[in-house]
Amino acid sequence: MKKFLALILVLAMLMAFGLCGCGTAPADNGGDTAEGGDSAGAPAGDTVYIGVYEPQSGDNGSGGKQEILGMQYANSLTPTVDIGGTTYNVELVYADNESANDKAVSAANKLISAGCSVCLGSYGSGVSMAAADTFEAAGIPIIGVSCTNVLVTDGNEIYYRICFTDPDQGTIDANLVHSMGYNNVYCLAMLGEDYGQGLVNYFVAAAEDLGMTVTQDQFPEGNSDFTSYLTNAKNAGAEVIFAPCSTGYAQLIIQQAAAQGLTVPLVAGDTWDSGVISDACVAANGANEVYCSTFYANGSNPEFEDGIREWINGDSTNLANNGGTDELAATTVLGYDAYYVALEALKAAGSTDPAAVWEALPGVTYDGVTGNIAFNDTGDADRHQAFIKNFDAESGTLVFYDLIEF
Secondary structure: HHHHHHHHHHHHHHHHHOOOOOOOOOOOOOOOOOOOOOOOOOOOEEEEEEEEEHHHHOOOOOHHHHHHHHHHHHHOOOOEEOOOOOEEEHHHHHHEOOOOOHHHHHHHHHHHOOOOOEOOOOOOOOHHHHHHHHHHHOOOEEEOOOOOOOHHHOOOOOEEEEOOOOHHHHHHHHHHHHOOOEEEEEEEEEOOHHHHHHHHHHHHHHHHOOOOEEEEEEEEOOOOHHHHHHHHHHHOOOOOEEEEOOHHHHHHHHHHHHOOOEEEEEEEEEOOOOHHHHHHHHHOOOOOOEEEEEEEOOOHHHHHHHHHHHHHOOOOOOHHOOOOOOOHHHHHHHOOOOOOOOHHHHHHHHOOHHHHHHHHHHOOOEEOOEEEEEEOOOOEEOOOEEEEEEEOOOOOOEEEEEEOOO
């Protein structure tokens, strides 16, 4: 209710100053156009624009591309939407935030200038938080997909999200480690990175409540040599390493841990749910057990999975954007659900006017592939479960390990 009342006040201010308007033809995106998954075959007519605020480059570029794939697949299946009695073509408009907080505002402004009625993203909490005020000032609602830091929606009236948050995820991961009988953990995250630092903080709080010993460390952005950090973990007597970070750093940690003969389990959050991680584990001959908490477990919806895998394999660009494999990341499935949540908001609004979409969002519900989606008073999804995956050497992929209710 608090978020809804604030929404009404802000909408009134925006309307008074004439800042809320209907979608217009998209402006030049400066090359921020993801390839593949277009809406070819949609009938000619009116068009509504959905902004895709995601990294396609930088540390989180691979994760952003996977999240976009879900949106593109959904758009290929449902390229139109009925809004207020009119059928609209749905066009995705892309802005690469480059995984960088200092690029966030310019990327957001591209989508605002493009006349988007609603936006989706981002993979990465830091860039989501960095652009939140820009979207709010423009009156353009945005639906977070896998940005788990609580500050994404806290204090921002226009940001909603469909995933669980880090207080839950950090607690789940700490309890997972404890339930496996481990009591000494080494935590490693990138210095100044909102996602990793935030998740480590919640993990440590829960781990210490469970009586576990925790050693924390941080590495600088751009680091490629983790030898000293892995040595620190060994010297601390760590039985497990908890390292929530981007897949690029994760690959190096997995490879270098194996090279050092450090065979303790590696645990992380949702960013490690990727074929990139599976490939790294295969290359390291499965030297370490790998576990991650995530939003969806493969095998939960075979019909959906068969369809999207066929679509990924049927286009070389899609396959490349998924890391050269058809292994599904949970963020791809979340991206799929986010697209349909946006369509539900447009239908509920009965208008392409961002102000009307924003006003409709609090009441939107959608029964998605990742579960039922409804928003609470802070704009967060009312989620109460998380999946645990672990690397399976026989299949060379991450597979379902456990379902955690919270």
